[in-house]
Amino acid sequence: MSSSAVILHDYLSWKLALCLFPAVYLLPRIYNGLAKLLQPLTSGLKDLPGPENKSYFMGNVGEILAGEGRTVQMGWTEKYGPVYRYHTMLGSYRLYSTDTRVLSYVVANAADFPKPSDLRDTLGVILGNGLLCVEGATHKRQRQVMNPSFGPSQIRNLSPIFFDKAQELRGILIGKMATLPENTIYQADMLAWLSRAALDVIGLAGFGYDFASLSEGSEADSLASAFNTAFGGALAPNALEMMRTLFPILQLIPDWSERTRKVKESHATMRRIGTKIIEDKKTALLAGAGGGKEAVVEKNSVKDKDLLSLLIKANIASDVAESQRMSDEEVLGQISTFIMAGHETTSTTTSWALHELTCHPEIQEKLRAELEGLPAEGATYDEVSALPYLDGVVRETLRLHVAIECTTRVAAKDHVVPTSEPFVDRKGVKRNEILVKKGDAVFFNMTHVNRLKSIWGEDALEFKPERWLSPPPKASTVPSVYSNIFTFFAGSRGCIGHRFAVAEIKILLFTLVRDIIFEAAIKPEDIETKATLITRPQLRSQPEQGSQLPMLLKLVNH
Template sequence: MSLILYVLSPFLAVFLYIFYQLVVAPRFNVLRKLPGPPVPTWFGNHLQHVLNPTVTPKVYDIFVKRYGRSVRIRGLGPWDERLLTLDPVSLTHIVKNTAVYEKPWQSRALITSLIGCGMLSAEGQVHKRQRRVALPAFSGQNMRSLVDIAFKKGIELRDAWVDLLPAAGSETTSAARIDVCQFLSRVTFDVVGLAGFDYSFNSIRDETNELFVAYRDMFEVAISQGSAFRTLLSIYLPRINRLFPDKTVRTLDRCREVIHRVAGSLIQDKKQKIAEGEKSGDPYDGKDLLTLLLKSNTATDLPPEHRISDDDILNNINTFMFAGSDTSSLSMTWTLFLLAQHPEIQDRLRAELLSVAPEGIRDLSELTEDQVQSLHNALSALPLLHNVTRESLRLIPPLHSTLRVATQDDEVPTLYPVHNRDGTVNEGKHSFTVPRGTFVHLSVEAFNLDKAVWGEDAWEFNPDRWDNLPEAAQRYPWHFSSILSFSAGPRACPGLRFALIEIKTIYYILLTNFVFRQTEDEITRHNVVLTRPYLRGKFKDGTQCPLLVSRFTPS
């Protein structure tokens, strides 16, 4: 008998430990003092309710009315009690305290498996070191060359769309059904390729470039079309996932090999050009982000311990490709979609854009570089263009939400009184405890659509709201114009200026040449890393947003 107990004791100890962690410990979690929606089954959760952009605005509204702005939700199981914060003071506290609130290792593992450990997934000193090296590349002076690149690629996109439209005077309809999402994805790849590392994808006209195909397949096949099961397997059991590879795993392996080979050679070529320039006394004057990043990394005033490796350089180039192309293309896609739904705003915006059109120029491709810069300066001062850009980013932020995990127990301050679990309001309590290991859901969309901040029309597309913002909206400037679309705090998007230059330039070229109208297709939003458009019932067909596009003819 004693021998049996001796043999079974290790298994019994493991069972008791697991039982305690999964069943007993959650019952003493201080987060359970917060109110939250019920869970109908033992393994039920609320993830679909807080991550699905087709329902989240209504869900958040219900939560605030029933449970206040500090809400306890269920994650993957009864042991996974999470915090959903809808309080602006709490959010500010969490995003600023990056040493206490980090991205969960699961999120970092997924991002790293795709694009390496760049600024999106790095934490602590590694993130600070990478950001310190990268920030000089995004200065205003360095962004000057981006204007000309974005303008030329916008003209190339215009010409590609003109070729798809019926010829003038033809008997067919004057509009063409164009998937604007796919084309805008190509143009942003081209812009980021040239601005990022002086590499021409030429994807607007030709989708065969191996590096473009690798990035595209990684984003679309692996991220958009990958199964939830395989994603979880790749995070928690990566060796098993690779031991039994499916199409997604094989695609990722192929893409990573191409990116590491081609992009890695680009880094070495740039380093050689910089070294040769220093040796000859004629410094290499490349304006792309890779060159600027390499120069920043070898600057004499940067201590050796603050420099980053070639692998870090490659990882951050991959990060620029993902964050700089996917987010911008989706921002522009949703803007054109909203303008197609609101033709009167589209007409007003087009009239404003035409008011700064260069005089005496028959075709925009004839503009000199100085004229393009002058046009960009004029666009930067247009109020309705700025309002439409902000309103679109507010209403449909590319990043729907993000996760943090508490690395230690923390007392979180609140603006609104904390509700008790029984539904009563504790008017005198303006903080609550978050225990170590708690997942925290930070919803960009929730704050962008908060009716208490933006008014009762917060869920509507109304660019004119920006001419007279409510006081509550002005109270939290975040990183950009009182919205969270570019995040906030030490991890705020460093490419804000880059994105605004690119998208405003593309808006000008497209809206002064084309008119956009809705098709009969029903476009739905899905949160697949970013908020992407799909045709209802055709998710497996991939991201798409078809619109009716016709030539604009001035009256």
């Protein structure tokens, strides 16, 4: 080919690329932006009861963000009933319902109600192509690969790791108490300590990798710091990112903000450590197959049952069907996903359990009396799991304190959703169903459902482990994968690791509460939660310090 022909070819290639750019990149984003602008006109939700629009740009979102979101929405439920809509940005409508028949319908039709694309993009900044971010056939394939890691027998096999790390944490706390002068009470931020222990647990049980987070100065410090920076930054978008969500064409404008820079740096740290974990596991599996990089791994030759071994098997085994394979990016995404889901949520929930025990010392004493029936060392997973009062404490904590308390779904096609009871719309018409049109958003608040007096009784807001001796009959109507509470969601999108989480929380509480008395270090009214993805505690008096839960610790005199 002559030089002039090459130049002409390159010119035409660039010209074709420039012509295709609007179609491939801009047009879908323009379409999505127009769909958002038109949603208030076409929505099936516009005639539902609900609050008046406070702002065309922000809708009712400003009211929710100004306080604890669930409190605002619970107030609207009292005023408008279990089925209503409120306004989001640019006047769009969002369905909110605590009607368990509505919830069950959406959960049962999960494929038709995916997460909205902007939520998936936000989560994807941290989690990559992990289980929480993907939809459809990809989600189904990933879940099928991972299901064996979370069955009852596998959790029992992993329980020695839970005990080891719980006992290590107990030893550290007792050691710190022993170094204090006489008559001095040790104060600890239990959220921070439990976060370290949970990170170690998910590292060993999930990936066969020891973060050694309970050992100060380990590489886990950089991972935890990077995760928290990326996590916090992605959930606190700046004005440009909010405008990009509303008008996707603005994604062409580069974002050079300090916040974005830190999020990118943190994400790079997470990828570096995650990639090292994967490479170490691959090397170990290849060595077990009898050779180096040229060794052939077959699925039956992979004996390890930790999550990462199964993922790597689906990544490199020669006899795994193409439809069941996972890419390197998908494997990396699962590490980030399970660090968040198996670390942040478990440590936060256990912290809330200890908080409730400091608020109710009589419950703590009753629980400790039960725990002392088993030896501090040598108790088994089955023995701890069978303790009835501990079970009630954990269930009641999970009911009242949902780590990830809300989520949003968007209808991928039109649906007529039935309700349990009739309601009256804004036109005065009694209705038994909701017209949810393609593009309409549905918002779930799991904490609100778990605190409904119509289900749990007039004492629904009280911490009462005894209620689980005889749960209310109406609880059976709540869609759930665990204990008729909405905490772990339900259906095909229900939390795959709920057994893992419950076992770890029980073993942590058994090990710590048996030998340590926990007392409040601050007044309960100083504790608040903020509307982010994970409902962490922080102090009203010290918001600049971020998430924390300080407690006073004393040694039990058995």
